[in-house]
Amino acid sequence: MMDLETADALHLAGNIDAAADAYRRLIAADQGNVAAWHGLGAARLRAGAFGEASDALRRAVRLRPEEVGAWGLLAEALFRLGDVERAIYAYRRAATADSMRKKAEENVAIIIPGSASAGKADVFSARYAWGRHLAAGVSPVERPPRPPSGGKxxxxxxxxxxxxxxxxxxxxxxxxxxxxxxxxxxxxxxxxxxxxxxxxxxxxxxxxxxxxxxxxxxxxxxxxxxxxxxxxxxxxxxxxxxxxxxxxxxxxxxxxxxxxxxxxxxxxxxxxxxxxxxxxxxxxxxxxxxxxxxxxxxxxFEVFHAAPDVAPPPCSSHQGRLTFGALASAYKLNDLTLDIWARILRSAPTSRLLVRASTLAEPSNRDHLHARLAARGVASERVDLEGGAAHFDFLRSYDRIDIALDTFPYNGGTTTTEALWQGVPVLTYVGDRWVARTSASLLRAAGLDDWVASHEDDLVAKASALVPDPATPASLAALRAGMRARLAASAACDxxxxxxxxxxxxxxxxx
Structure with missing residues (x-):
């Protein structure tokens, strides 16, 4: 029988898969083995299997709520899955230990703008508090006389x-x-x-x-x-x-x-x-x-890298079936985002969703996202989840997307510019903070104001109305064909x- 010391040694040596198997055998023998659940979660986190890691680490903290190290790892796994609200809670549980407080507070300060339940005052408070820690003991350096610069x-x-x-x-x-x-x-x-x-x-x-x-x-x-x-x-x-x-x-x-x-x-x-x-x-x-x-x-923005040619919208050849899509980082796929997407898909039962992110190459991460969408009434058969790819091939994903859906409250920046450059309009709404308005900034600068909703219900209504409209395929085709010229002539690319x-x-x- 393998013991915990051997499993930990495999983990420390970087033999992650063997360590995970060892922890699983320990758990099979004793479902209450907190250290084995903790170890399994840490090993799967290190392997990028955030779904499996979060399940194991939840077991660890349920069995032993004072296990602050497990809380810290659980927070990271949850964040990588887009479960931002629970990640913040877990980081704050980890921060009850002096040894973990500074790092946990830093991580909260990093991710809190993407929390739908945190208001602007909460964002300010978290970043101001962490900033005081960061600034402690840091003194200004001396600035010697400025070297000549020829007036520049x-x-x-x-x-x-x-x-x-x-x-x-x-x-x-x-x-x-x-x-x-x-x-x-x-x-x-x-x-x-x-x-x-x-x-x-x-x-x-x-x-x-x-x-x-x-x-x-x-x-x-x-x-x-x-x-x-x-x-x-x-x-x-x-x-x-x-x-x-x-x-x-x-x-x-x-x-x-x-x-x-x-x-x-x-x-x-x-x-x-x-x-x-x-x-x-x-x-x-x-x-x-x-x-x-x-x-x-x-x-x-200005595009310097190679990009695929703009393709016709896929709905042109699939009459009546619109494909929504998002090529956003998985950490932006929080509960608010999934709630909005699910409302759109439920209101437009012939539509589909394509989500692509590097972390979705891992099976447990896909399973986790499918489960979250299924809990919102969206069957897995309607959702394609794919991992990353070389950038040029990644951009080709937009050939299979009719309309891009933004993430909330953490909008796209790079993601929005790339969708637009590939001819794909992005549906967003004007949120309650800076990070929830970056797409609106870009879309309005591009003269695409019709794709900026005033609030969440307005966005769902706009998306739902496009699916059954027989004019949508031709409208999208014309928009895509002229998108790069539109962008080049607009403030979005000035x-x-x-x-x-x-x-x-x-x-x-x-x-």
Whole structure:
């Protein structure tokens, strides 16, 4: 009989499948073995089997509610499955242990904008509280005299994702257009580096910083010594550890743009850049930063990577059967999103749903999502769940989707731009916070206001009305055929205008 010590040794050695089998044998012999349930959950989490992991870890915490380590792992598994509300609860149970409090509070601060039950005040409170922990013991670095720059303003962009062409469509759309006679551009790379394949157009006078192996204080001192005038964070909570660079205050002006979606909760940013759709004036009190707005959309984008040609809508050859779809990250598939999708599918019984995300390659994750939809009255036969693929092939999925459904409250950003570029309209509604309005920002900038509902019921009604309408296939075909030309002529792809607006903001701070 294999014992727990042997199973744990297999796990620690990285022999994950063998460890999981060992934990299962222990559980078969004793259903009350908390450590074995905990171990099985940890092993399956490590393998990306979040559905199976969450089941095992739930058993562990039911048997022993004080098992804070299991609560922490359960929170991660739940989040990866899109069960955001329960993930936050689990993180907060884990935070009752001093050893886990800081990490658990950080994770709550990261994911809370995507919680439908958390309001704007809750988001602000969670991020402000975690920001106080992050800032503890961090002191500003000394800024020596600024080296000469020939009258140019030095702009530093900080990102851990410069090598991601699908993410960087707005970023490189701006950076490639900066006026190098007036601005000296520094790209502070904390991960993969800028490249032509990612969309960056090399300029002789740009400075590429490859500093991902350095700690935050060293990076801050280097930036201060270089005399950066305006330092722009492109990471926000997608790479939260690097927020400490900004807490060291290496530049006289520090701004957040592109990947913010809510306040940072920190006092070290002088401004956060959005637009009128995502941050109405009445909500400025929920930001520690000064709110700055550009005209149009703050996410204006340009496609640099290869993309498939736009295909006709599939309903053109399947009269009366409309396929809704979402190529969103699975962590956005929370209860509110599934509730809305299920309402649409129940009201349009001839329609289908295609969902594709990298985590859905794993069987237990698919089973978990099928079960959640079935509990809402949507049979698995109507839903196709698929895993990820190489990016070009992933985009070909839109050939099989008539209309994309947004996620709520955590809208698409990259997902929305890619759906539109493939000719597929996105149905969304104007939510109650920044992250719930990014799609509305893009769609309105593209002149696609008809696809932006005013509220949840309006969205369901719009979707339901499209399915039986005999004019829908021809309407979608015409929309798809002209979509890229429409986008190119609209504010949604006016990266030149966005660049000028950002340059004006940067100079305004230094005037």
């Amino acid at each position: 303003l030095r702009i530093g962009y900080v990102s851990a994702f410069f090598d991601k062409p699908n993410w960087m469509k707005p970023v490189y759309g701006v950076i490639n257009r900066h006026d190098r006679d007036r601005f000296e551009v520094h790209l502070v790379s904390l991960g993969g580096d800028p490249s032509a394949s990612a969309g960056y157009r090399e300029h002789d006078h740009d400075v590429i910083w490859q500093v991902g192996s350095c700690d935050d204080e060293k990076i801050a001192r280097l930036l201060a010594a270089a005399g950066i005038d305006v330092l722009v964070d492109l990471n926000a909570y997608s790479a939260p550890k690097w927020l400490r660079i900004f807490l060291h205050r290496p530049a006289p002006v520090q701004l957040g743009w592109f990947n913010s979606y809510a306040t940072s909760g920190l006092d070290c940013f002088d401004g956060i850049i959005g637009d009128d759709v995502v941050i109405p004036a009445v909500e400025e009190g929920f930001y520690t930063e000064r709110v700055l707005r550009v005209r149009g959309t703050y996410l204006a 990266t030149a205008g966005l660049c000028l607006a950002l340059e004006q903001i940067y100079r305004q701070f230094r005037s």
